[in-house]
């Protein structure tokens with residue numbers, strides 16, 4: 001049998017390290033990562049709801065915890081994770097209908113998820129500070 | 137030891153009709169989560185800095201309680217299904233897999249029912 005030579009030497013069994021990192025790959029990983037963050041983030045929501053149900057003292061305590069730099073950082077991360085996962089999830093739901101798999105569309109959806117989540121997060125936090133009446 | 141292949145062993149036993157159940161519930165709760173998330177995010181943001189009495193009254197008002205209730209049920213179900221997928225993907229050892237799924241289910245149930253209890257308490261009378 002004549003020996004056919006492949007035009008380019010390609011790896012026979014690709015591994016994770018061989019793929020070039022692309023934005024769409026990153027967004028796929030981000031969807032799972034934000035899902036995990038949200039999973040544990042529900043502790044924050046539960047804590048806060050229970051604090052309101054318990055009474056003014058515990059409510060003030062939890063509010064103070066959330067107002068620290070670490071608390072705000074956690075809440076900022078939670079907001080971003082939620083909005084990013086929501087947009088990424090909508091992208092998944094669009095794919096579920098069988099459309100949006102063209103390379104260009106996939107690229108647009110990935111950028112929309114990333115930029116949209118950042119813009120929405122900033123928007124929500126600006127609104128929050130505006131409701132609060134300043135940057136305190 | 138059996139000479140039969142795994143496929144041969146199950147062939148002909150019929151479908152359990154549960155093949156798409158996980159996928160279906162993951163998508164159903166995903167769709168429900170979209171409006172619920174938006175509602176919850178904006179209702180919390182617009183009440184930042186509110187004192188305890190007003191916050192308790194707001195969260196306990198029927199519409200908000202119903203929205204919170206649905207959000208909690210839908211997202212706890214959704215995240216439990218999602219975490220099961222993640223566990224199946226990364227944990228190969230059969231025993232550990234079962235333990236991890238058990239722990240995750242317990243976590244979801246504790247978080248879910250504690251949150252629901254808090255919301256219902258606010259709604260049914262402080």
Ligand code: HEM
Pocket residue numbers: 031032033034035036038039042082085086087088089090092093162163166167169170173211212214215216217218219221222
């Ligand atoms: C806001 C609207 C949301 C939408 C549209 C949404 C959508 C989705 C979709 C479509 C998936 C499946 C992804 C796949 O099959 O690869 C998924 C996975 C997941 N979601 Fe959500 N979700 C939402 C909110 C949430 C919330 C609030 C939580 C947690 C409290 C959460 C936690 C998870 C987890 C843990 C996974 C599994 C991740 C994975 O398998 O990679 N999601 N979501």
